[in-house]
Amino acid sequence: DAGVTQSPTHLIKTRGQQVTLRCSPKSGHDTVSWYQQALGQGPQFIFQYYEEEERQRGNFPDRFSGHQFPNYSSELNVNALLLGDSALYLCASSLEGQRCADTQYFGPGTRLTVL
């Protein structure tokens, strides 16, 4: 049973560039949430995708956007990168419609460094 996978593992970009991070949910899961985790902090909710639509968003600017594909995988895009965007980006998946939908399983994350 494959868990949540994310790619790439690490990424280095310069200010102003754009980045795309990818996530494949745990087998059987249909909902994907994205989080940003700054060093030494707890994860902060960016947004959640279900049925290929963004249905809830945290306190992040429009530079952060996403997409969910018919196979439930997801992408996180960040435009006009700032130094402060350097963080571990986590993807979490869950299954809608089940009581256990409240249980989210996290991937290993993508470490983004903005120079």
Added chain:
Amino acid sequence: QQQVKQSPQSLIVQKGGIPIINCAYENTAFDYFPWYQQFPGKGPALLIAIRPDVSEKKEGRFTISFNKSAKQFSLHIMDSQPGDSATYFCAAVSTSGTYKYIFGTGTRLKVLA
């Protein structure tokens, strides 16, 4: 009202000790409280979770105590081992919404051999 306050920030215990990590919340809409363990460079891994209809839940060496009236919950690690050294995060979720997790700030635990 969306915050979850976690303490202590760091904790050092001897092997076999019982570290206790505390979390407090304000939003009464929260109805699911998971704990995650995170090792450096890895994503958080679910340890144990509790709903407010019970006051305690045990899974192996991990126990959650929940006080609904005080809006507080805590994680106890029995017979702690050096391999338990990690950062622990509590979270709170409102399952009537879209299950947005609100995480605490984390507790860095070190268990000495």
